Amino acid sequence: MVEPETRPRGGIDLGGTKIQAIVADADHKVLGEARQPTPTTGGPQDVINALADVMRQACVGAGLNADELGGVGLGSPGDIDARQGTIAQAGNLPNWTGAVPVAEMLGAALGTSVAIGNDVSVATRAEFELGAGKPYGSLLGVFWGTGVGGGLILDGKEWEGRAAAGEIGHMVVKRGGALCPCGRHGCMEAYAGRKAMEVEARRRHDEGEHTDLFKIMKERGRDRLTSGVWERALKHGDQLAEHLFERAYLALGAGVASAINLLDVEAVVLGGGLGVRFGDAAAARLAEAMRPHLFNDDRPPAVAVAALGDYGGALGAAMLVGP
Amino acid sequence: MVEPETRPRGGIDLGGTKIQAIVADADHKVLGEARQPTPTTGGPQDVINALADVMRQACVGAGLNADELGGVGLGSPGDIDARQGTIAQAGNLPNWTGAVPVAEMLGAALGTSVAIGNDVSVATRAEFELGAGKPYGSLLGVFWGTGVGGGLILDGKEWEGRAAAGEIGHMVVKRGGALCPCGRHGCMEAYAGRKAMEVEARRRHDEGEHTDLFKIMKERGRDRLTSGVWERALKHGDQLAEHLFERAYLALGAGVASAINLLDVEAVVLGGGLGVRFGDAAAARLAEAMRPHLFNDDRPPAVAVAALGDYGGALGAAMLVGP
Numbered sequence A, B: 001m002v003e004p005e006t007r008p009r010g011g012i013d014l015g016g017t018k019i020q021a022i023v024a025d026a027d028h029k030v031l032g033e034a035r036q037p038t039p040t041t042g043g044p045q046d047v048i049n050a051l052a053d054v055m056r057q058a059c060v061g062a063g064l065n066a067d068e069l070g071g072v073g074l075g076s077p078g079d080i081d082a083r084q085g086t087i088a089q090a091g092n093l094p095n096w097t098g099a100v101p102v103a104e105m106l107g108a109a110l111g112t113s114v115a116i117g118n119d120v121s122v123a124t125r126a127e128f129e130l131g132a133g134k135p136y137g138s139l140l141g142v143f144w145g146t147g148v149g150g151g152l153i154l155d156g157k158e159w160e161g162r163a164a165a166g167e168i169g170h171m172v173v174k175r176g177g178a179l180c181p182c183g184r185h186g187c188m189e190a191y192a193g194r195k196a197m198e199v200e201a202r203r204r205h206d207e208g209e210h211t212d213l214f215k216i217m218k219e220r221g222r223d224r225l226t227s228g229v230w231e232r233a234l235k236h237g238d239q240l241a242e243h244l245f246e247r248a249y250l251a252l253g254a255g256v257a258s259a260i261n262l263l264d265v266e267a268v269v270l271g272g273g274l275g276v277r278f279g280d281a282a283a284a285r286l287a288e289a290m291r292p293h294l295f296n297d298d299r300p301p302a303v304a305v306a307a308l309g310d311y312g313g314a315l316g317a318a319m320l321v322g323p
Helices: A043-064 A102-110 A119-130 A194-206 A212-217 A227-235 A239-263 A272-293 A309-318 B044-063 B102-109 B119-130 B194-206 B213-219 B227-235 B239-263 B272-293 B309-318
Strands: A009-014 A016-026 A030-037 A072-076 A079-083 A086-088 A112-118 A139-144 A146-152 A265-273 A301-305 B009-013 B018-024 B029-037 B072-076 B079-082 B084-088 B113-116 B139-144 B148-154 B267-271 B302-305
Touching: A009 A043, A009 A119, A009 A309, A016 A043, A016 A309, A030 A265, A030 A309, A030 B227, A072 A119, A072 A212, A072 A309, A079 A112, A086 A102, A086 B079, A086 B213, A102 A112, A102 A212, A112 A119, A112 B227, A119 A146, A119 A265, A119 A309, A119 B113, A139 A239, A139 B079, A146 A239, A146 B239, A194 A212, A194 A227, A194 A239, A212 A227, A227 A239, A227 A272, A239 A272, A239 B029, A239 B148, A239 B239, A265 A272, A272 A301, A301 B029, B009 B119, B018 B302, B018 B309, B029 B044, B029 B309, B044 B102, B044 B309, B072 B102, B072 B119, B072 B309, B079 B113, B113 B119, B119 B139, B119 B148, B119 B309, B139 B272, B194 B213, B194 B227, B194 B239, B194 B309, B213 B227, B227 B239, B227 B272, B239 B272, B272 B302
Parallel strands: A009 A072, A072 A112, A139 A265, A265 A301, B009 B072, B072 B113, B139 B267, B267 B302
Antiparallel strands: A009 A016, A016 A030, A079 A086, A139 A146, B009 B018, B018 B029, B079 B084, B139 B148
């Protein structure tokens, strides 16, 4: 028999933009946290150095050393092999080629064991166990940010298919439609992902359409349209921003309703950078945009905003530490 | 302890067009079968009389009386309450209002117990247990006929959500697209369902487009475009028929690929009147139409034709008889 792990655990959410680390106790209480930007240059070793660094900072906040942790969980984008502890095809990370043995490398750096999981899956599990998904037995997590990721809990268990389930952002909402950053056409993410929305905003701006989006971006010292830039533009009634958000909601409505028609889960939990920033207003607008496409429109699923905010991914990652 | 049922079981597949009944032994071997058209006039009692009649005919083939059966399973469209034994909202059945206690009424007529399940779910289970889905642990059943129905087996178990999962025909493949018989726009079924295809064929024919579809229909003494009528027209190179089939495959490709992107199951089993009639050619064309939309296009799911043919629904219905 294996003793349950009672020591504090580390959790790291490796995003395309930032790395968020936490230390949590066995009751999932956050004892320390730290974050820093994800490296955009260098290679895998630089990313792993950054992961180790931010995890150590979170440990300082919790008043312990990394090697005193019961283990560290890492939620990552890309193609995860949990058993091998490798991450491949992480397109948003710098010069990432082949299957990088992240668990081994990060474990060596921190002096503890490291478990790896898909970023969206672990965030969905965290919301299911601790957050907005607690009242439900089955749910769809929709993480709306740079892209649109999906996580599934069916009858209390994560559904990962042959390891790659949850690509809700690449459900087709308009055959022959807009080009998606993935290279395909008509995906939900081609309309609703922040990256795709920025491409479209830039194209229209270059064509002479008026918008303050890029002015706000520069004023804020950003090099891309962050959630904060979009929010500011919307607050000022920027028409292009409003138009592209409406377009995003219509695509999200069709795609998420399609997923509900197929799966009939109890709830949708809306997270991600944009989902959390626009919160209840986004959840209400999504529910409205889903309605025309729901086959059982007299019994729509609940649509709730992710409740764990920025810590959701890292808390879910910490849950990877077993038993 | 309940003794396992060893007596022959009845299975009935209640379709919008025909009723298929079988008698099967405990090893799912078909001992007798019968079929007849589904009543298009009258009301629930007429449908139940027809169900009882065709079940009795199948019993004659098997050399027994209906009351000697270990029970009868019925796969039905509409809103099924398996526990109450009722069927509601069966739009394709004549004058069907409210929740009709079919299990009780049919059980009384046949002198045996009756269990009810969703037609697509039971057909999917039959393919999983006995047919094209046997090699796989998870699959999506796609039943392509008058409409497009879906059934899910995840980790060996049916997934029914809050009882209404599997409405794959109403996944949106083109936001703002064609009108679906369900009243919504852009559903996969609006392009691929035989009913919707007939509406579109008639519209174009009325507008002067050339097609032999309706001539063939009349020659065959039909009042609608059956799978056989479509097949004949396609064999003769009818351009409108070819165009509408191509349009159907593109919609099926986008919708089924979307379902795979979300669920990443091992296999797609293609059944239904059109799926079975066009068989391997349809499966190959579907796989091809899915490819541009598959997020993991290096690892497409298997696409197999339903192996139980016309008996699949009735065999699956017989499996409802427990234990």
